[in-house]
Amino acid sequence: MGYVSLLGKRSNCRRFEPRAAIRKTVMKRAQFSNQSMGLIAITGLAVVSGLYGLLRPDNEPEGLTFWRVNESWDREIYSRAIEDWKAESNRQVNVEVLGDLGLWQRMRSSFFSGSPVADLIEMHLEIMMGVYNGPEEAIGFLDLTELLQRDGLLEVINRPTLSPWSSRGHIYGIPVTVSGVLLAYRADIVEEAGIDMAAIETWDEFMDTLRPLVQDVDGDGFPDRYLLEMEEGSRTGSWVEMLILQAGGRYFDPDGKVVINSETNARVISKIALWGARPDKLIVDIPVFTLAGNQLLNDGYVVAWLVSDWRTKFMKLYLKPLAGKVKLMPIPAWEKGGRRTSVLGSRMLGIPKTGDNIEESWDLVKKLYLDRKVCRDRYLESDGITPLTSLWDDPIYDQPDPFFMGQKKGRMFIEQAPEVPEIPSSAYNLAARRAVASAAKNLRDFAEEKGITTSEDLYSKAHELLAEAEAGIRFLADRNSFLRQ
Amino acid sequence: MAQAKYRLHNPLAPYLFLSPFLFIIGVFFVYPLLQSINLAFHQTFGPGFQHFVFLDNFLNLLHDPLFWKALRNTLTYAVATLFLQIPMALGLALLLNQPWVRGRVFLRLIFFSPALVGPVFVGFMSTLVFAGRVGLLNRVLNWLFGFNPDYAWLQNHVMGALIIAGLWMYVGFNMIFFLAALQNVDGDLLDAARIDGAKAWQRFIHVVLPSIRPVFGFVVLLSLIGSFQLFELPFVLLNQSPGPDNQGLTIVMYLYQNGFEIGDLGYASAIGWVLAVILIVPTAFQRFYFGRKEEN
Numbered sequence: 103m104g105y106v107s108l109l110g111k112r113s114n115c116r117r118f119e120p121r122a123a124i125r126k127t128v129m130k131r132a133q134f135s136n137q138s139m140g141l142i143a144i145t146g147l148a149v150v151s152g153l154y155g156l157l158r159p160d161n162e163p164e165g166l167t168f169w170r171v172n173e174s175w176d177r178e179i180y181s182r183a184i185e186d187w188k189a190e191s192n193r194q195v196n197v198e199v200l201g202d203l204g205l206w207q208r209m210r211s212s213f214f215s216g217s218p219v220a221d222l223i224e225m226h227l228e229i230m231m232g233v234y235n236g237p238e239e240a241i242g243f244l245d246l247t248e249l250l251q252r253d254g255l256l257e258v259i260n261r262p263t264l265s266p267w268s269s270r271g272h273i274y275g276i277p278v279t280v281s282g283v284l285l286a287y288r289a290d291i292v293e294e295a296g297i298d299m300a301a302i303e304t305w306d307e308f309m310d311t312l313r314p315l316v317q318d319v320d321g322d323g324f325p326d327r328y329l330l331e332m333e334e335g336s337r338t339g340s341w342v343e344m345l346i347l348q349a350g351g352r353y354f355d356p357d358g359k360v361v362i363n364s365e366t367n368a369r370v371i372s373k374i375a376l377w378g379a380r381p382d383k384l385i386v387d388i389p390v391f392t393l394a395g396n397q398l399l400n401d402g403y404v405v406a407w408l409v410s411d412w413r414t415k416f417m418k419l420y421l422k423p424l425a426g427k428v429k430l431m432p433i434p435a436w437e438k439g440g441r442r443t444s445v446l447g448s449r450m451l452g453i454p455k456t457g458d459n460i461e462e463s464w465d466l467v468k469k470l471y472l473d474r475k476v477c478r479d480r481y482l483e484s485d486g487i488t489p490l491t492s493l494w495d496d497p498i499y500d501q502p503d504p505f506f507m508g509q510k511k512g513r514m515f516i517e518q519a520p521e522v523p524e525i526p527s528s529a530y531n532l533a534a535r536r537a538v539a540s541a542a543k544n545l546r547d548f549a550e551e552k553g554i555t556t557s558e559d560l561y562s563k564a565h566e567l568l569a570e571a572e573a574g575i576r577f578l579a580d581r582n583s584f585l586r587q
Numbered sequence: 588m589a590q591a592k593y594r595l596h597n598p599l600a601p602y603l604f605l606s607p608f609l610f611i612i613g614v615f616f617v618y619p620l621l622q623s624i625n626l627a628f629h630q631t632f633g634p635g636f637q638h639f640v641f642l643d644n645f646l647n648l649l650h651d652p653l654f655w656k657a658l659r660n661t662l663t664y665a666v667a668t669l670f671l672q673i674p675m676a677l678g679l680a681l682l683l684n685q686p687w688v689r690g691r692v693f694l695r696l697i698f699f700s701p702a703l704v705g706p707v708f709v710g711f712m713s714t715l716v717f718a719g720r721v722g723l724l725n726r727v728l729n730w731l732f733g734f735n736p737d738y739a740w741l742q743n744h745v746m747g748a749l750i751i752a753g754l755w756m757y758v759g760f761n762m763i764f765f766l767a768a769l770q771n772v773d774g775d776l777l778d779a780a781r782i783d784g785a786k787a788w789q790r791f792i793h794v795v796l797p798s799i800r801p802v803f804g805f806v807v808l809l810s811l812i813g814s815f816q817l818f819e820l821p822f823v824l825l826n827q828s829p830g831p832d833n834q835g836l837t838i839v840m841y842l843y844q845n846g847f848e849i850g851d852l853g854y855a856s857a858i859g860w861v862l863a864v865i866l867i868v869p870t871a872f873q874r875f876y877f878g879r880k881e882e883n
Contacts, residue, residue: 144607210850214633235850236632324735335742335831387719387739394721403720529849540832543742574652581647581854583630583638 165194166221166459166466169208171449172199175415176484183476187469193462202226212454213242219454221463224278227266227448227525228338228532234269235529237584243274244455249464255472258492265524267450275450276471279411279486282515282522283344283444286417287406289429289507291315291327299431308406308434309377309384315405316384328386331399331407334378334543335387339535340446342542344408346370347523348444349436353534353575354526360579362538362572368564370436371538372557375545375564379554396420408433410446411515415485418505425505430514443518445525487515494519530579537571626856633850644857654858656833657841660746664837665814667750668757673810676758677803680765681791695766698759706756710823713752717741717824741825745834752820757813761806768802769795804877811869815862818843838862 170180177199184195198220200208206229212219213233219242233241250256250273260280267275292299295315302308312329319326333341346352351366377385386404389395399407400423409417409430417424432442451471453463470476477488478498487499499512528534541564548554548563579585627644629637648654679698683691701709716723717740728734740748772795780790796803818839821830829836829844838858846855 141603144603207847210633210847214635216635232848232850236636240632240636322729322733322736324737334739337826337828386737387742389714389718389721394715394718398720532848536828536833543831577651577653578849581630582849582851583640584632584636 165196166462167196167198168222168224168466169198169200169205169220170224171205171226172201173449175419176480176486179476179479179483180470182479183470183473184466187466191462191465195466202229205229206232209242213240216456219456221457221459222451222453222466224449224451225275227450230267230275230450231527231529231531233274234527235582235584238270238272240584241269241272241274242454242456243452244457244460245272245274246276246453246464247273253468255468255490258490260489260491260519260522262445262520262522262524263448263489266448266527267452269527275452276467277489278449278451278471278480280489280515280519280522281410281412281445281448282487282519283348283408283410283433283446284430284514284518285406285433286409286414286428286430286506288402288424288427290427291402291405299429302431302434303438304440305373305434305436312405313382313384325383327402328384328404329406330377330385331388331390331404332374332378332385333387333390333539334385334546335539339532339537339539341408342371342374342539343535344444344446345374346538347525348433348441350441350523352526353531353538354528358528358579358585360530360534360572360576362534362575363565363568367538367568368561369557371542371545371568372560372564374542375549375560376555376557378543378546379549382555391416400424408444408446411485411487413446414506414511418485426507428505429507430509430511432514432518441521441523443521443523445522481512485511487512487519491519528579529582529585530575533578534571534575537574538568541567541571623856623859626853627860629853631851631853633852637853640853644854645861647854648857648861653833653836653841654838657836657838660834660836661815661817661838663746664750664753664817665811668753668810668814669807671750672754672757673761673807675754676761676806677765679758679762680769681795683762684766684769695759695763698762700759701756702760706819707823709752709756710820713748713755713820713824714741714826717748742831745821745825745830749817749821749824749835752824753814753817756820757810761810764802764806765799768799772798801877804873808870808873812866815839815866 168184180197184197187193188195202225205223205225209219209223209225209229210232211217223243233243247256250259259276263277263280264273267273267277287299289299292312292315297311297315302311309329315327316325316329317327318324333339343353346367349366349370351364351370353360353362353367355361374385377383388398388403398404399421414430417428421428433444435442451467453460453467457463472488472490474493474496477490477493478496480486480488481498488494494516499516500510501512502508503511525531544567545560545564549560554560626637628639628641630640630644631637682688683695683698685691688694715721719725719737719739719741722740724740725734725736725738728738729736776794776798777790780794785793816839817837821835821837821840822843825835829840839862842855842858842862845851845858
């Protein structure tokens, strides 16, 4: 404004002022130039980028798109199976390997926005739970129940193994393994101590018999060996859940109602609390699946730990010094004649319901997870036990495993597989896991503080803590009007 | 005449220049802001499924024990930031501003380096420090004092571990602001105070502190906002969980859990707006208090 006014005044002046005239010309040009260049640049960029967006060639790959989780140790099995399937079907498969968080974000974004998503998605259990939070129609996966029935597969899949992938009466994913659990123990340490593990049936017997093995080796006043690896905080809550499920406890009833504060759950966390309470601490938390955790296991820091079928492969990969020193056994029961197994994690393969190639995707699912040859390869190379009961008579499961001192590891897992407990498919299972694991940890602190040494004396406090956990989860679940419907 | 002609030819020019800025602000700030207000009155499962719940989200927050736990944790961390992090940053800056300290440039880099690698790396390194049995802290304490090598810091002292990790991460970062401010303190004033017989602490209280007050206020505000937005450190340190008994749950972690794990963007928006209101208080105080001081 000032500039224009100034120019106007100056232009009325008759006296010639060369410097003012030059300044005027330069400033006018500069102003014009700035304006036009700015406008041209902005408009040009907008037009070019807009045109690029509109005219950009569609790079969508041909064939099926398969998002799979990042597990390097069984990649080869997938590669071979996919190559076979491509040759058989004359179709392409584009595999994208994703981390859990990346897969979760991309999948959720696609489901929410209706944007293109892969034809097949493989994911871990923890991710799948979040899919169930909304109304049934918002579950982005295809209900596979009819396809399973049509192909006669529903009757030959180990039913408990389908539980985490099922919601409101529909099956949304096929499990890759049974994920049953056995107890791995250091046979060299146990046998040296003259302990007969075959005689142990219950957790009480296990703890009582092996208690002398908790030892202070270096004389610093602290034990250097514990009996059982057990998550004591609430990083995942999976370890406490494993034992609760084994005991027949649960966090949700079949209708999805929160039932955390139960007798069974109180009994189990009371025992776990006592096992972890000082000064007679028997269990210890180690960072599993890390270098540090592996080193501790190699060093004999714990005598025994719970392993699922897929975790035995981890042992072979990362606990090589233990080859020929470790044995497996059914996990001790909570009472004589009780269940000797549990379940830990898993993966599934599902088909997004917006996919254009449902039949082909289903065909690939069957190839990757339910094909006899691939299932054999999966056991031989990654120790995973197929959930297909019709394949359990395969002699490969009877092969002695030198890592486990010649035990027929596959058969041991299969013998327990029908007893594997169901994992609830509640949207709030992860929160419940953490809440109960926190309750167990607080109960342990309480036992230490009060010097309590019998689990019966902990029951009332256990119920109090479980009631708190239940109230918290119920508050979360009751808020969800989609599930109430 | 020239004035009139100029106006006739360029009436839209200012708006054209402003339009990219307005477009970006509108699309990426104003619209999301309005949408988040709208969402806060809905229960959602992604953008496709919404129920209008009016004030239920905010009323639920009032009775939500996890929200109050997250608020308590966040406030604890913020207080620690105010009373530990900032004094330590200022102390380090004062030390590294002394000409007699050798290797000052190198030390500045060392203290600032956690800010270069970011909170995810610091969080991960902290897990190695605080781990039981194999953790650096337990090893050192066991070697020095015969401390229990299995002590689980990340079970029993989650907030303490978080505060220490936060100190590691941000003390050096804040130190840089204080260093810059200290180097701008008028030397003549310090000389005059020295000649008048003022002792070191008197020079600090009466000359240095008033001179760096604007930067001090800025750092306090920045740290407070950062504390209330704490997310990555506990997320990594506690293995993507809120820790035992939710001891490491912060407001933004709770927002993330609700919005991106459970999928209720409405509840997450309500948490976000409560957080925004909480942050307005210190911001307004800072502007009012330090603004008035500057005017004086």
